[in-house]
Structure formats: C-alpha cells, structure tokens
Amino acid sequence: MTLKDTQGLDAIDRKLLGLLSEDAEQSYATLGDKVGLSPPAVHERVKRYKASGRISGVTAQLDPMMTGKPFLAFLHVDTTGWGKSTAMMELRDLPELEEIHSVTGDTCMLLKVRMQDSKAMEALLKRLYDMPDVVSTKTYVALSTYLERPVQAGITEF
Amino acid sequence: MTLKDTQGLDAIDRKLLGLLSEDAEQSYATLGDKVGLSPPAVHERVKRYKASGRISGVTAQLDPMMTGKPFLAFLHVDTTGWGKSTAMMELRDLPELEEIHSVTGDTCMLLKVRMQDSKAMEALLKRLYDMPDVVSTKTYVALSTYLERPVQAGITEF
DNA sequence: AGTGTCACCTGAACCTCATTCGGAATTTTT
DNA sequence: AAAAATTCCGAATGAGGTTCAGGTGACACT
Structure with a gap:
C-alpha cells in the first residue's frame, strides 16, 4: 500500500480527478502531459473513475446569473x-x-x-x-x- | 420578441442548456435529435453559450462519498x-x-x-x-x- | 407588394482526438 | 526467484467535432 492509499487512489488519480473537476474538456493528450502519462493510460484511468462511480457524470455548469436565476x-x-x-x-x-x-x-x-x-x-x-x-x-x-x-x-x- | 424571450433564449436554447446540464458528453448528433437540429446547428449554439458565459464550464462531478469526503x-x-x-x-x-x-x-x-x-x-x-x-x-x-x-x-x- | 438584408439551418468535407489492440515493463503474489 | 497480474506505451482505426459554402425563411424598408 505504497502507491495506492486507503481509497485505492494514487497521486496521479487525485491530480487527474482534480483537473477533470475543473475542466472536463481537456484532451487526454493534454491531461497526459500534466500528469506524465500517455493518452491511452489517461483514458483507461478516467474510464475506471466513471465505472466505479467516483465520477458520477460530466455536466455543463450554468451561470445562474446568465440563465435567469439571480x-x-x-x-x-x-x-x-x-x-x-x-x-x-x-x-x-x-x-x-x-x-x-x-x-x-x-x-x-x-x-x-x-x-x-x-x-x-x-x-x-x-x-x-x-x-x-x-x-x-x-x-x-x-x-x-x-x-x-x-x-x-x-x-x-x- | 416572439421566439426569443427577455434573456435572448428560445425554447430550443432552454432545452439544450437543460440537456447539457444533465449530461455534457452527448454527441451533437444525439443532442440534435432531441431538439430537432443538425449537429452543426447544435454546435454553433453551444459555442454561443460558452462565449456568452451562460455555460461557465464543463466539469466532472465527483461523488463525495467515493472520493473521501463523506x-x-x-x-x-x-x-x-x-x-x-x-x-x-x-x-x-x-x-x-x-x-x-x-x-x-x-x-x-x-x-x-x-x-x-x-x-x-x-x-x-x-x-x-x-x-x-x-x-x-x-x-x-x-x-x-x-x-x-x-x-x-x-x-x-x- | 416587392426587394434587400440578416440570421439560421443543412449537407458534405476535413481533421483532430477518442478508442482499441498487441506487446513491453513494472509491480505484486506465491 | 519465478509467475501472474496490472499498468503502461506506440501505432492504427474510427467516430465525432469543426469548418465551410450554399440554401431557406423571416423581417424590414421602400
């Protein structure tokens, strides 16, 4: 239990989840550059997050001020x-x-x-x-x- | 001011924003089927939402229970x-x-x-x-x- | 009413990027 | 230490995002 902590997530996982929670439109290539992995490797991890429920979905953030709910x-x-x-x-x-x-x-x-x-x-x-x-x-x-x-x-x- | 209301949004815009706020990973083709538009037409509208700030971003939703914050x-x-x-x-x-x-x-x-x-x-x-x-x-x-x-x-x- | 303008949509083409696959390297287990 | 499992990479494929030119309708102005 060196790389993975108690949640089954290593440092790269945390970094990826953080990046995706800020912007989910980045390509796997740019994500890979930021965490030091190849596009397919990033893809596989992200697929795992979605399958395990750690990422419950990818949604558009609506600005409440600009969409009529101030x-x-x-x-x-x-x-x-x-x-x-x-x-x-x-x-x-x-x-x-x-x-x-x-x-x-x-x-x-x-x-x-x-x-x-x-x-x-x-x-x-x-x-x-x-x-x-x-x-x-x-x-x-x-x-x-x-x-x-x-x-x-x-x-x-x- | 028949098609567009005071916010500059018509019925299709509202429907699209609603669909994207639930799931932003749908292809423009499937979105187009749901609102009755071609993929490029959907693309142009979505691009407009982002430029105008109605959509402030697209992000991954982290499940707090699954990511260590219960x-x-x-x-x-x-x-x-x-x-x-x-x-x-x-x-x-x-x-x-x-x-x-x-x-x-x-x-x-x-x-x-x-x-x-x-x-x-x-x-x-x-x-x-x-x-x-x-x-x-x-x-x-x-x-x-x-x-x-x-x-x-x-x-x-x- | 006719005509010009504008905004919007469609269909085809392109091109980036997601996705898959086989093989290599690293880690974990026995 | 050997074997099994996991994870990674590079290349190939295919889907879908993106752009463009052209067509259509609505609206305004003369």
Whole structure:
C-alpha cells in the first residue's frame, strides 16, 4: 500500500480527478502531459473513475446569473415528526430546488433554492407554509456569493 | 420578441442548456435529435453559450462519498463589522470549502464545507474560532442528502 | 407588394482526438 | 526467484467535432 492509499487512489488519480473537476474538456493528450502519462493510460484511468462511480457524470455548469436565476436562498424548515420524505419530497421535481438535506441542530431540513425573482420565492414559501407537517421556516437570502464550486478533489492536512 | 424571450433564449436554447446540464458528453448528433437540429446547428449554439458565459464550464462531478469526503456541513458565522472579505477569504483556498455566501438574517456568512471526517471538521472550526472578527458559529451537519444537483435550466410557473 | 438584408439551418468535407489492440515493463503474489 | 497480474506505451482505426459554402425563411424598408 505504497502507491495506492486507503481509497485505492494514487497521486496521479487525485491530480487527474482534480483537473477533470475543473475542466472536463481537456484532451487526454493534454491531461497526459500534466500528469506524465500517455493518452491511452489517461483514458483507461478516467474510464475506471466513471465505472466505479467516483465520477458520477460530466455536466455543463450554468451561470445562474446568465440563465435567469439571480435569487439564491437557503431555507431551514422545521417539520413535525419525520415527515420529511413524504411532504418535502414533492418539491424534488422543481428545477429551482438544488439541495435538500436533513441536518442536525434546531431544525430538520435545509433547502437550497435558486429562483428568477423574489416573487417566485414568495410563492415557494407560501407552498411550504401550506404543507401540513411544516412547523416553521427560516429564510436566508444570499446577498452576494464569494465562492461556489463543485466537489473538489484535494484534502487539506490540518 | 416572439421566439426569443427577455434573456435572448428560445425554447430550443432552454432545452439544450437543460440537456447539457444533465449530461455534457452527448454527441451533437444525439443532442440534435432531441431538439430537432443538425449537429452543426447544435454546435454553433453551444459555442454561443460558452462565449456568452451562460455555460461557465464543463466539469466532472465527483461523488463525495467515493472520493473521501463523506462529511458535509453548513456553518453560519457571525462576524464583527464587515470583515468578511478579510478574514474569511483566507479560507477560499481550502478544497474543503465549497461555498461562501453573505446572507440576510441573524447571521453574516454561510459556509458549505465537505470533509473527510469529523476530526477535520473540528480542526476547521477551531481555525474559525481563532479568527479575531468571528463572533459565533452555528454548525449544521448534514445527516443525509435527499437532493443535490447543479444549477438547473428550467423555470417553474408558480 | 416587392426587394434587400440578416440570421439560421443543412449537407458534405476535413481533421483532430477518442478508442482499441498487441506487446513491453513494472509491480505484486506465491 | 519465478509467475501472474496490472499498468503502461506506440501505432492504427474510427467516430465525432469543426469548418465551410450554399440554401431557406423571416423581417424590414421602400
């Protein structure tokens, strides 16, 4: 267990995953130059990442400002019992919903939503209040975003 | 203003952006089949999205569970004054930091962090507490995630 | 209504790059 | 130390990205 660590990933794997998480349109040739491998070797590793699920997909990043969704908010929702999976799950299909987590602390669910304007936000809040098992909702509207990026590959040594 | 709406996007544009935000590895031929266009026509539109910044990039989505970062948490941080940009910004370089927002409500900053284990989380919290202008921190650890996806193209008619 | 302009799409051609294959080298196991 | 497995490289193939010239439709202006 010298080259591969506990995750089954060596240094090249980490570097490749990091490069791909920043830009997945680089050719295998340029990726190979950066990590010191031939194009087929890079190809094989990347294929392995996808097969193993380490890379769940390759997607285009939409700029929310340029695609009509400048309003970002986080909602803390208290529910009676654990009715999360029932009531809350009907919101899954809304494209405005980006995240739904069950969290510790004084609240049950945490939602991340991104919408066109405050009017749409109000409509969603109204819809939440109308849910029978929703007790209370705290809304945190994002005023400005200093950092927002997908999952990174690196790990800091604290 | 019949074909294009206020954003300069027609129905095909929205559909294409939606398809690409789900899977950017489809060939222009298959994309063309889905929206009713020839491969070069699709290519030209996609090129336009990238040039105009609507698509900010194409990236590989890393599965946090499979890449050694199973711990997800949201931190609400109160700071004295507006020292956000000074103290907080030194955290930008940590790959564990995924989001930093300034938000309304009873707190100033909202952080989204994803780490390897609770020990690393504790180290980060300690580092936060040591910052001179950090007043208080509330931590919400995600117990389970029901939905987590990048920016979607669609808009719900409320 | 006619005409010019512009934006967009199509089909063919090219050319880069992804993908596959056999063989060599390195590592791991017995 | 030998053998097995894994990983890598270089060359060949093929798919698909990319470009170009030409055609079509919508819109505006006279």
